[in-house]
Amino acid sequence: MKKLVVILTIFLLSSCVSAPWIKGGGSYRSDRLGYTAELPQGWMKFKADDYLLTTRDGVLLQMVYIQRFPVTVVPVHTKKHFRPHMTPGEISEVIVDDLRLDPMHIDFSLEENQPVMIDGLAGFRIACSFKSPFQKLRYRSAIYGFMTGKWIYVITYTAPKRYYFDRDLSTFERVVNSFRLSGR
Numbered sequence: 001m002k003k004l005v006v007i008l009t010i011f012l013l014s015s016c017v018s019a020p021w022i023k024g025g026g027s028y029r030s031d032r033l034g035y036t037a038e039l040p041q042g043w044m045k046f047k048a049d050d051y052l053l054t055t056r057d058g059v060l061l062q063m064v065y066i067q068r069f070p071v072t073v074v075p076v077h078t079k080k081h082f083r084p085h086m087t088p089g090e091i092s093e094v095i096v097d098d099l100r101l102d103p104m105h106i107d108f109s110l111e112e113n114q115p116v117m118i119d120g121l122a123g124f125r126i127a128c129s130f131k132s133p134f135q136k137l138r139y140r141s142a143i144y145g146f147m148t149g150k151w152i153y154v155i156t157y158t159a160p161k162r163y164y165f166d167r168d169l170s171t172f173e174r175v176v177n178s179f180r181l182s183g184r
Contacts, residue, residue, distance in 0.1 A: 004092060019119040024054045031182065033068045035153070038178035040171045062168045064175055068151050077101035082152060088115055091147055092124035095154070099141075105130035111140075118153075119180050121146045129161055140165040144176050146184035 024045030031034045032049060039045060039054055046053040052066040053059070071082045078097040083090075092113050100108045112127035115117075123146030131138050138161040145154040157172035159165040 036180045046136045062164045065156045084151045088124040
């Protein structure tokens with residue numbers, strides 16, 4: 001999505017100036033976004049107020065991205081919209097359509113779209129792949145998400161299909177399994 005381009009730009013610019021990356025392993029709590037998660041040891045996290053970005057070897061090799069956005073947010077690439085009280089399947093359809101229409105995702109392929117539970121809430125899991133327009137490298141993503149109240153939470157793992165995706169998938173799954181909403 002558009003945020004991936006923003007993240008990559010931030011990453012490239014931050015490497016030229018004082019880097020906002022800090023060690024990120026262990027318990028992570030975002031009071032602002034209302035969740036906790038266990039981050040992998042040896043990974044770095046990017047300091048941001050509106051999302052969490054963590055990587056082991058660099059965002060072009062693997063990244064876990066946790067975001068929360070309001071149901072009223074307008075997707076960038078699709079004409080579909082989020083609405084209050086959508087089912088997880090309906091939410092995932094909007095996200096898939098937005099990903100499919102994103103010019104940063106060449107040769108997009110949906111591999112899986114199924115219901116899951118995240119912290120006891122009904123959610124979805126999307127698996128997809130696409131080529132990068134810059135390197136023509138094939139990436140895979142595993143995307144979990146759910147809606148609670150006026151918020152949609154999305155937890156994404158993206159890495160090159162060759163080697164990195166499979167290597168760090170179980171690490172990402174542990175992050176998802178540790179994800180808890182605060183104050184419930």
